[in-house]
Amino acid sequence: MLDVIFFRTETGREPVREWLSNFDEEEGNIIDLDIRVVAEYWPQVLQTNLxxxxxxxxxxxxxxxxxxxxxxxxxxxxxxxxxRMILLHGFIKKSRKTPRKDLRLARRRRDLSKSRSE
Structure with a gap:
């Protein structure tokens, strides 16, 4: 099982947690459950569409x-x-391809997270 960690900025903000707080209870529960399923069943969950x-x-x-x-x-x-599963960035996907700005932000946060743990 993986531990779920929210990426934290240098000012202490947790952008994914903040993003999740914008959903209504039903949608928030769905997303929360999906996060827990991935953490619980990693790496077997890679064989699913989740x-x-x-x-x-x-x-x-x-x-x-x-x-x-x-x-x-x-x-x-x-x-x-x-x-540890570090949640870097959340967004609503509106097209088939992941927007470049979302990928860039996730990469930057991944690299920051990695440099902090070294």
Whole structure:
């Protein structure tokens, strides 16, 4: 089982936790459950549609949560360090391709997280 950690900025903010607080209770519960399933069943969960390795990215995966009765998809990009799943960035996916700005932000946070743990 992986420990779930929220990425923390240098000022102490937890952007993914803040993003999650914007959802209503039902959607928040769906996303929370998906995070817990990934943490509990890693790496077997890679064989499902719930989580996917980001193509061409080193140490970057995404959790795909279907919300709003399946009409929207919330994505959380995360990295792994030892037995920790670090939640880096969350967004609502509106197109097939992950927006570059979201990938850049997740990469930057991944690199910051890695440099702090070294």
């Amino acid at each position: 989580v996917k390795k980001m193509t061409g990215e080193e140490h970057l995966w995404e959790i795909r949560s279907r919300i709003s009765a399946g009409k929207r998809t919330a994505r959380i990009l995360f990295t792994l360090e030892r037995q």
